[in-house]
Amino acid sequence: MSEFLKNCRQAIGADYVTTDTKGMTAFLTDERKRFTGKALAVLRPGNTQEVADIVQLCKQYHVPIVPQGGNTGLVFGSTPDESGKAVVLSLNRLNRIRSIDPANNTMIVEAGCILQNVHEAAEKVGRLYPLRLASEGTATIGGSLAANAGGTAVLRYGNARELCLGLEVVTAQGEIWNNLRGLRKDNSGYDLRNLFIGSEGTLGIITAAVLKLFPLPNATVTAIVAIASPKEALQLLSKAQARCDTALTAFEIMSNFSLQLVTKHFPQVTPPLPLTSPQYALIELSSGDSEEHLMTMLESVMGDALEENIVLDAALASSLAQAKTIWQLREHISVAQAMEGNNIKHDISIPVSQIPAFIAQTDKLLQAYFPKCRQVTFGHMGDGNLHYNVSAPEGESPYDFLALQPEINRVVYDSVNQFGGSIAAEHGVGTLKKDEIRHYLPEVEIRMMQTVKRALDPDNLMNPGKII
DSSP, X not given: OHHHHHHHHHHHOGGGEEOSHHHHHHHHBOTTSSOBOOOSEEEOOSSHHHHHHHHHHHHHHTOOEEEESSSOOSSSTTOOOSSOXXXXXXXXXXXXXXXXXXXXXXXXXXXXXXXXXXXXXHHHTTEEOOOOOTTTTTOBHHHHHHTTOOOTTHHHHOOGGGGEEEEEXXXXXXXXXXEOOOOSOOOSSSOHHHHHTTSTTXXXXXXXXXXXOEEOOSEEEEEXXXXXXXXXXXXXXXXXXXXXXXXXXXXXXXXXXXXXXXXXXXXXXXXXXXXXSSEEEEEEEEESSOHHHHHHHHHHHHHHHHHTTSOSEEEEOOSHHHHHHHHHHHHTHHHHHHHHOOEEOOEEEOOGGGHXXXXXXHHXXXXXXXXXXXXXXXXXXXGTEEEEEEEOOTTSOHHHHHTTHHHHHHHHHHHHHHTTOBSOSSSOOTTTTTTTHHHHSOHHHHHHHHHHHHHHOTTOOBSXXXXX
């Protein structure tokens, strides 16, 4: 492999080829520090042509490639295995915003652009890129597209796939496919763009994208609502959708225990209402209308819901600071759960109408099989995506509890399947769920995916061992 690495140094510069263990560690360990793989080298090309040159070299020397963005994934999708045969191809130097077209409501950005930087660039021209993630300070555009990320605004704006109009991709053969046309209507053949989005780097490497932009909202209003159960949350969601229509930007559900963890580990985050109810919902409205109009709309929804005993209590943010606090309660849940101890995560999607029944049944099953385990249930109820996580019983070792993960996964995933859901909602499949999906996807679907993989990556060099 010395000749291969020599050619890589010539292709992208010696400074961007890392082979020492210390220099590679950050690229080899997953976000939650659960696994550290090995790699032949970490390669950091600086432009699309250099990516293509590296892919051609990998094809020539038959070296597997693990593409990587911000390395914030949760399913080992951008982590190399333990063989040490692959190279990690980091896109973090491809971080330029190539152009912004406010009239077309688009911007062309490279795959290594940090999500937060994209938000800021859009806002400078009076536009919004609405993909919002807790990891937006480190997550990249390429990674969010590779995993078809969701976030908190999917209810109104859609997943990453819906926010992308075109791609630039380096294929497994080292060719550059440029589809950065920024068209909203283009039926000239198969939809290759959507094939690469969500493929987790197994079919090719996304190097740039045309993103959809939207007008910046004139006003945003936020509320946290106490409710008795997910059943009432569903009733409130239906009422908010009927009354607020497209102004409804986010509708998040959070269990009491989820918020108790946040206040325990982040005491500086003070809830605007007492945490005495079993469930809570976070509602956000935004539009081009005035703040007064949105507040009147939200107050009307809350007033009716209180009269109908759907809502037990509600707090509408009266300032930007209070709105930020409400969002902190939601966004700190994952970190607070990690601080409480290792836990078993499930990123799942359920038909929205079935969420209350799913939670009730699955909670009951888990308590029957694993008494006193603690469910940390929260997520994007508006689009059916739940983070249905399970923590060890109080006082029990989280490490011992993790040994039960296969059994707990089976209970949860069987229930997901029964309710017509998916065990992989917005985090992807990676290697963590690669074997699990075979239990639930039809064999014909697996075969079709394998056919696509063989056609586009016949040498199996693009992120091998992921998804299928």
